Amino acid sequence: MDQTSLARTIIVNGDSVATRAGTLAELLAELGHAGRRVATARNGDFVPERARTATPLERGDRIEIVSPRHGG
């Protein structure tokens, strides 16, 4: 494996996570969200579903993974 596949620490929904995922799409698969109705943001910016495979993860990235909930 090359250097980019080594585990790196990122922040997912506020928690520190060590991952070998190189892209946001790979991270979602790793966390069991592949094909599910979730939305994502990286470092505060929205990442559309179609852009996830082309969105690299870097050490310290802050990732949000959200899904529908009750609301007022």
Place this chain on the structure above:
Amino acid sequence: MNAIEPSTKAQGAFALYGVELASRLLLGTAQYPSPHVLARAVEASGARLVTVSLRREQARGRTGERFLELIAALNVRVLPNTAGCRTVKEAVTTAQMAREVFGTDWVKLEVIANDDTLQPEVFGLVEAAGLLTKDGFKVLPYTTEDLSVAERLLAAGCEVLMPWGAPIGSGRGLANAYALKSLRAYFPQVPLIIDAGIGAPSHAAEAMEMGYDGVLLNTAVAKAGDPVRMAGAFAKAIEAGRAAFESGLIGMRDMAEPSTPVAGTPFFDLGAPSGHRGDE
């Protein structure tokens, strides 16, 4: 600018962003004792538009999917909110995520200034409303009763305004009825919805009698002893209030005025009983 004068608007149909809605009650979906009660309360309310949110999903979590299934079964339109957002950036990103997940470009825009009052951060609200409108969103801003903020929101592209009645969850009703009346009179053609602070059906009826186009509420139904029955009570109050507004309410008077005809009153020519008459 419009002059402040009593509104005489009386239209049967209720439409937001060109979409006609069969009910003027907009209902929140949070805080119900169970999903079953939520579903029955939405049904009893007659609401055609319900608010929803986005929250963090745990790894391998299915909470969001289950909620979507529940909402889909209700056959209503959803209005995603940006609840809890404190900055323009958070609100814009949340709205963009909501558009993708819920498949709607409608957003109830909230930018919150203060944890105790949950009052709108109106400067950020105006900025976020402009950004989202340019990005194709149909923005329904949760705002205050401030006229100048309302004008900025309209200039930013909002076609609906949602001033608060009172702080979210407080159940205090229309805390500043005078200012809300002014807002109604000032923007007679803009759909205005009272959002937040409603505690009782009478509060909702008061808003509708003022000429507000709709009421958005959540806690007053969800936390009621019987949420399903309370949902029905609000539906009736809102319908009654709207009918009253369209029918033309009488003005208040300082003194009494007989409702029964005075002409032909028996004994009328005898004057007032002695002792009640002035000195002769």
